[in-house]
Amino acid sequence: MSTKESDVKAPRKRLSAENREQKILEEAIKFFAEKGFSGQTRELASRLGISQPLLYRYFPTKRDLIENVFEEVYMNRVNPEWLTTIKNRERSLEDRLIEFYRSYAEATYRYEWIRVYMFSALMGEELNRRYINLVEKELLTPICLELRAYCGLTRDEPVSQAELDHIWVLHGGLFYYAIRKHIYHGPVSEDFSTVMSSAVTAMLRGTKVISGKL
Amino acid sequence: MSTKESDVKAPRKRLSAENREQKILEEAIKFFAEKGFSGQTRELASRLGISQPLLYRYFPTKRDLIENVFEEVYMNRVNPEWLTTIKNRERSLEDRLIEFYRSYAEATYRYEWIRVYMFSALMGEELNRRYINLVEKELLTPICLELRAYCGLTRDEPVSQAELDHIWVLHGGLFYYAIRKHIYHGPVSEDFSTVMSSAVTAMLRGTKVISGKL
DNA sequence: TACCTAGTTTATCAGATGATAAATAAAACC
DNA sequence: GGTTTTATTTATCATCTGATAAACTAGGTA
Numbered sequence: 279m280s281t282k283e284s285d286v287k288a289p290r291k292r293l294s295a296e297n298r299e300q301k302i303l304e305e306a307i308k309f310f311a312e313k314g315f316s317g318q319t320r321e322l323a324s325r326l327g328i329s330q331p332l333l334y335r336y337f338p339t340k341r342d343l344i345e346n347v348f349e350e351v352y353m354n355r356v357n358p359e360w361l362t363t364i365k366n367r368e369r370s371l372e373d374r375l376i377e378f379y380r381s382y383a384e385a386t387y388r389y390e391w392i393r394v395y396m397f398s399a400l401m402g403e404e405l406n407r408r409y410i411n412l413v414e415k416e417l418l419t420p421i422c423l424e425l426r427a428y429c430g431l432t433r434d435e436p437v438s439q440a441e442l443d444h445i446w447v448l449h450g451g452l453f454y455y456a457i458r459k460h461i462y463h464g465p466v467s468e469d470f471s472t473v474m475s476s477a478v479t480a481m482l483r484g485t486k487v488i489s490g491k492l
Numbered sequence: 493m494s495t496k497e498s499d500v501k502a503p504r505k506r507l508s509a510e511n512r513e514q515k516i517l518e519e520a521i522k523f524f525a526e527k528g529f530s531g532q533t534r535e536l537a538s539r540l541g542i543s544q545p546l547l548y549r550y551f552p553t554k555r556d557l558i559e560n561v562f563e564e565v566y567m568n569r570v571n572p573e574w575l576t577t578i579k580n581r582e583r584s585l586e587d588r589l590i591e592f593y594r595s596y597a598e599a600t601y602r603y604e605w606i607r608v609y610m611f612s613a614l615m616g617e618e619l620n621r622r623y624i625n626l627v628e629k630e631l632l633t634p635i636c637l638e639l640r641a642y643c644g645l646t647r648d649e650p651v652s653q654a655e656l657d658h659i660w661v662l663h664g665g666l667f668y669y670a671i672r673k674h675i676y677h678g679p680v681s682e683d684f685s686t687v688m689s690s691a692v693t694a695m696l697r698g699t700k701v702i703s704g705k706l
Numbered sequence: 707t708a709c710c711t712a713g714t715t716t717a718t719c720a721g722a723t724g725a726t727a728a729a730t731a732a733a734a735c736c
Numbered sequence: 737g738g739t740t741t742t743a744t745t746t747a748t749c750a751t752c753t754g755a756t757a758a759a760c761t762a763g764g765t766a
Contacts, residue, residue, distance in 0.1 A: 291732090292731090292732055293743080298744095314615075316528075318724085319725090329746080330723095331726075331744085331746085332744060332745080335744080393614065399676055400528060400675055401528075402677070407677065407678065410678045414678075439680070440687065443680060446669070446672065448665060450668025451660070451664045452661060453668065454661070454663075454664025454668055455660070455661070455664070457664070458664070461613050461614055462613055463616070463621065464625075465653065466653070467653040467657050473657040473658065476654075476702065479698065480695055481695060481698055483701045483702065487694070488690065506762055507713080508713090532752080532753065532754085533754065534753075534754090542715090543715050544754090545714085546713080546714060553754080554753095
């Protein structure tokens with residue numbers, strides 16, 4: 279069987295610069311998500327079936343590659359429709375939050391995303407803090423305002439840190455489902471939707487009950 | 493100024509083996525919590541003001557040192573009083589959970605703990621999974637049983653994954669406060685107690701309201 | 707004071723790791 | 737087919753990094 283792959287010198291396929299760069303970036307996301315950013319360029323190259331120096335043709339430094347990974351993971355992650363959904367008072371807040379979290383989870387509760395996100399956070403990456411601020415301003419603050427209306431409150435003051443923290447418990451609790459799944463590799467029920475809608479509903483109803491104290 | 497520290501040879505203090513080992517372990521926890529476990533032994537030694545090979549007198553390998561850090565962080569972290577508090581039906585479940593989480597947060601929501609915990613989880617450490625199982629069996633399952641009683645349910649079946657996931661949203665949501673503080677370094681209100689008791693109360697009341705559907 | 711024990715340092719190794727330069731060869735062009 | 741272009745590889749460097757061995761010395765003991 280002289281035609282077996284293992285017998286023949288690898289045919290060394292060539293890709294266009296654009297395609298190769300794309301493939302490297304894709305694999306780098308998977309690789310760093312798994313190993314963290316101290317993962318080695320040689321192992322990444324080996325997974326790609328290319329030589330290690332080839333990486334440096336497309337990304338001048340490892341840090342440069344990592345920053346491209348960040349960009350891919352952090353950018354365009356806030357869907358403008360989310361805000362529309364949240365603010366749409368023609369539907370119940372319960373419905374809106376359930377739809378929002380279904381879509382949000384679909385976009386972000388993924389193996390690569392969750393892990394790259396947590397690794398970069400632990401590294402103290404600026405991009406991570408910017409993302410947190412974005413979430414707080416563009417998603418959680420609007421939710422707080424809807425929650426006030428839901429509870430029949432008519433405050434005019436800006437949303438307080440305490441209010442934000444309250445909604446962060448829900449937001450983080452749902453995110454924690456993804457952490458348990460992709461970081462702890464613990465047992466989680468397959469049906470996130472059900473878990474999520476129970477949590478959203480319980481939190482809303484419970485918050486309304488105690489809203490006098492908030 | 494010939495007496496300045498920088499001019500004089502370091503006086504080279506000697507510690508007993510026991511004390512030195514203790515100091516190394518303490519600093520290693522801080523160091524790895526900050527830098528992750530790919531932090532380098534030379535930098536750790538430098539922080540301790542000792543030479544790098546001295547580490548190897550007390551810990552034969554870096555991995556050995558890391559495992560001692562794990563042990564320090566993971567062991568004796570489950571206080572038996574917590575279970576007592578949770579099960580004590582002479583108090584309202586609300587009170588019990590608030591007391592439990594106050595104590596639990598005090599024990600675990602610390603910079604070193606949270607970060608070592610997350611780093612080790614990302615590394616896929618066995619010890620992490622064991623800890624998660626312990627939490628689920630010894631703390632969350634009992635809470636689920638109390639929650640059934642609180643909601644007036646009289647089931648006999650074992651606690652389902654869906655029930656666990658529901659309480660995980662609260663548990664994870666509160667834990668997420670510590671993640672935001674120590675990993676994201678984002679803004680959080682100083683008063684965790686207030687945030688926590690609101691969340692606990694809202695979740696309990698809300699869950700009771702929707703308990704027919706669970 | 708001289709000696710000994712053991713905590714600590716200096717010097718160094720071997721392999722790992724990010725990065726570079728030159729050689730090679732597949733595909734495109736004329 | 738011969739030439740050019742450029743994707744890719746081989747060989748290699750400099751530094752980093754975990755680890756080891758031998759030399760050194762502070763402090764206790766006879």
